[in-house]
Amino acid sequence: xxRITQYIKFFSLASILMFxxxxxxxxxxxxxxxxVYLSYEELRSAVRFDSPKEITKPGRIYFKGDTLFVVEAYAxxxxxxxxxxxxxENAGFITIPGCTDLSIRNNILLANSFIDLVAIDxxxxxxxxxxxxxxxxxxxxxxxxxxxxxxxxIDETKGVVVDLEVxxxxxxxxxxxxxxxxxxxxxxxxxxxxxxxxxSGGGKGSASFGTGGSMATFGLYDHYLYIxxxxxxxxxxxxSSPSKIDxxxxxRTNAQAETMFLYDGHMFLGxxxxxxxxxxxxxxxxxxxxxxxxLTACDPVVIQDGYAYYTLRSGTDCQTTGINRLDILKLxxxxxxxxxxxxxxxxxxxxxxIDANTLFVCDGDAGLxxxxxxxxxxxxxxxxxxxxxxxxxxxxxxxxYLFTIGKGGFFLYDYTDIKxxxxxxxxxxxxxx
Numbered sequence: 336x337x338r339i340t341q342y343i344k345f346f347s348l349a350s351i352l353m354f355x356x357x358x359x360x361x362x363x364x365x366x367x368x369x370x371v372y373l374s375y376e377e378l379r380s381a382v383r384f385d386s387p388k389e390i391t392k393p394g395r396i397y398f399k400g401d402t403l404f405v406v407e408a409y410a411x412x413x414x415x416x417x418x419x420x421x422x423x424e425n426a427g428f429i430t431i432p433g434c435t436d437l438s439i440r441n442n443i444l445l446a447n448s449f450i451d452l453v454a455i456d457x458x459x460x461x462x463x464x465x466x467x468x469x470x471x472x473x474x475x476x477x478x479x480x481x482x483x484x485x486x487x488x489i490d491e492t493k494g495v496v497v498d499l500e501v502x503x504x505x506x507x508x509x510x511x512x513x514x515x516x517x518x519x520x521x522x523x524x525x526x527x528x529x530x531x532x533x534x535s536g537g538g539k540g541s542a543s544f545g546t547g548g549s550m551a552t553f554g555l556y557d558h559y560l561y562i563x564x565x566x567x568x569x570x571x572x573x574x575s576s577p578s579k580i581d582x583x584x585x586x587r588t589n590a591q592a593e594t595m596f597l598y599d600g601h602m603f604l605g606x607x608x609x610x611x612x613x614x615x616x617x618x619x620x621x622x623x624x625x626x627x628x629x630l631t632a633c634d635p636v637v638i639q640d641g642y643a644y645y646t647l648r649s650g651t652d653c654q655t656t657g658i659n660r661l662d663i664l665k666l667x668x669x670x671x672x673x674x675x676x677x678x679x680x681x682x683x684x685x686x687x688x689i690d691a692n693t694l695f696v697c698d699g700d701a702g703l704x705x706x707x708x709x710x711x712x713x714x715x716x717x718x719x720x721x722x723x724x725x726x727x728x729x730x731x732x733x734x735x736y737l738f739t740i741g742k743g744g745f746f747l748y749d750y751t752d753i754k755x756x757x758x759x760x761x762x763x764x765x766x767x768x
Contacts (some may be wrong), residue, residue, distance in 0.1 A: 340702045345670040364505045367487040370706075373432060373493040378448065379470075381432050384463045387425040388413065389765035396740045398731050399439045399545025402426075403738055405745060409433055409497070414460065420736050420747055421759045427460060431496065438553040438560060443577045445553065445560055449495040450475055452562070452572070452580055463696070468570070469580040474565050530708075545670040548633055548729035548740075549605075549635040554597045559583070559618045561602065566591045569602070571619060586613070586621050587658050596691070598638040601670055605634040610643055612670045627664060627672045635729075639689045640712065641666050646684035646696065659683055661696060663711050677711050686729030688737070693719070693753060695729035696738060703739060703748075705756060 367382035373381075378619035390413060394406035395720035401418035411431045416424040433449030442458035443466065452472040456464050476498040477489060489496060489506050552563040567588050573581040590606035597603070602613040602621055613621035613629035629647060643664040649657055655722050661684060663677040683699025692709045706714045726742040735751035744764040750756045 342657075347393045354679055359404060359562055361505050362505060366484050366501055367504050367506070368482070368484050368499040369487040369502050369504055370489055370493075370496040371498040371500055372494040373449075373497045378432055378495055379451070379468065382453060382465045383430050383431055384462070385411075385428045385430055388428040390744050390762060391765050393728070393740050393742075393744060393764060395436050395527060396548045396729060396731055396738060397437055397545050398733055398738060402406040403731075403745075404439070404444075405433055406436065410436060412437060412444075414760065416747065417736075417738070417747070420749070423745070423747060423760050423762060429455065429457070429463065431455075432497070436553045437743065438477060438547065438551075439556045440560070441543055441557055441575055443574070443579075445574060445580075447473055447562075449473070452485050454574065454577060454580055455575060456730075458474070461704075469582065472562075472564075472570070472580075472582070502726035511640070531768065535559075546733065548731050549594060549596065549637050549688060550729045554592075554595045556597055556600075556602075556603065556615055556618050556683070557579075558666060561597075562593055563604070565590050569595075569604075569613075569621060571621065573619070583619050586710075589623065589626070593633040595634050596638055597644070598649055601644065603636050603638055607634060610634070610645060610664065610673075611637050612673075614670075624669075625673065627673045627675070627686065629662065633702060635686050637687055637689050641668075642708075644687055644689060644708075646681065646687055648681075648684050648699075652750065661687075661714075663708075663714075665722070667706045671745060679714050683725065688730040688732045693732070693750065694729045695732055697730060697739070697741070700726055703727040703730070703746075705750070707753075719753060722758065 361496045363525050366387045391428045392408040394408040397404040403415040403417050405413040407413055411434055412429040414426045414428045431446050431448050434446045437446040442456060444455045446453055450471050450473045452469040453465060456466050475491055478499050480499050481733050484501055488506060540573045554561040560572040561572045562570045563569045569586045572582040573583055579660060586606055590608050592604040592606045593603035594725055600615050602615055604611040611626045612624050614624050615621055634647055636643055643666055647658050647660050649659055654696055661679045661681055663673060665674045666677045671744040681698050682701035685697040685699060690696040692707055694706045696704045698704050702721055702725050704721045707717040707719055725746060727739055728741045733737040737748040737750055739746040745762040746758055747760040748756055749759045
């Protein structure tokens with residue numbers, strides 16, 4: 336906008352204020368980020384099983400049985416059969432608009448679908464069916480655009496906003512605007528942003544549940560589903576019946592929580608300011624018992640045998656700069672008194688995974704790094720392998736195989752011989768032409 340145009344608009348507005356005091360609004364034409372809607376009817380009839388699709392925006396990962404589920408951000412879930420790890424098969428795609436995370440209890444896949452939480456029977460992939468839906472379970476969000484244009488008004492009655500297009504609109508402009516708060520999601524990134532003892536989140540699964548990565552925001556324990564909602568609360572659902580999803584309660588997190596890991600009857604939340612621990616002895620009502628605080632940073636966490644391993648990452652989304660490291664925390668038997676015992680510098684750490692004494696760390700552009708953690712104080716001297724050519728985001732170690740997701744796609748590593756870790760398969764991301 337040039338200076339002359341600015342003056343014209345200023346005097347036009349002044350005229351309205353001076354001579355049109357009877358009104359508080361005026362109409363103006365301008366370029367704006369305008370909403371593209373998916374109607375609620377379309378949203379709630381969209382779940383289906385489709386033929387395989389290429390991975391373009393990989394997100395969170397989940398493993399169950401011989402199948403890896405890879406979220407395609409805001410579109411659905413890729414189904415990869417890995418019964419032959421050296422030759423993974425892209426078996427199909429579950430269309431779930433707005434999906435960013437999932438958990439699986441028995442044969443019921445639970446996932447978010449924009450503002451809804453949906454349950455899908457996947458016992459027969461050729462005939463999947465939606466069994467339950469909790470409407471308006473999540474905050475209404477709109478995409479976030481990084482450009483100079485303002486946002487057009489949003490009409491939530493028209494449906495969910497799946498995209499924003501820059502176009503010229505004519506819109507009534509309020510001279511004394513009221514507050515119009517919106518939550519945003521980033522359509523170009525993974526985030527915006529989940530066991531043992533009958534539980535599933537990040538960590539190891541059971542026969543009933545699968546296994547999620549360290550960046551998970553969903554977690555299963557017994558017949559309860561926990562979901563991180565809006566960063567500051569955990570919502571508990573009873574999912575014992577495939578035909579209904581019952582909300583039980585909301586639990587405040589006391590900090591900006593980003594990831595969830597369930598282990599040994601406890602919920603560990605990776606927050607931007609520390610690791611928070613909740614006791615699940617009464618699983619319908621998680622109880623906060625301790626928090627270990629650290630400097631502000633993004634913070635996924637994994638737990639094993641009395642130790643917590645978590646990464647801290649800096650950046651705009653993480654509200655800090657200059658902090659990129661791996662920390663190891665010694666946990667007390669009751670998880671109430673925890674002590675930092677080691678810190679290691681990293682470049683850009685994201686998710687991580689642990690299997691016995693082998694720790695896998697996704698270090699962004701620095702690639703995948705693998706350590707022997709038998710001696711927690713000497714990780715730097717005990718690096719087993721590294722793969723710097725991939726930008727790793729999250730991992731799931733499982734029975735000698737490492738399932739890895741990153742910017743480049745899906746990668747599978749064989750670590751059955753810890754001295755000869757090797758990549759055995761990959762499914763690349765389709766890049767824009």
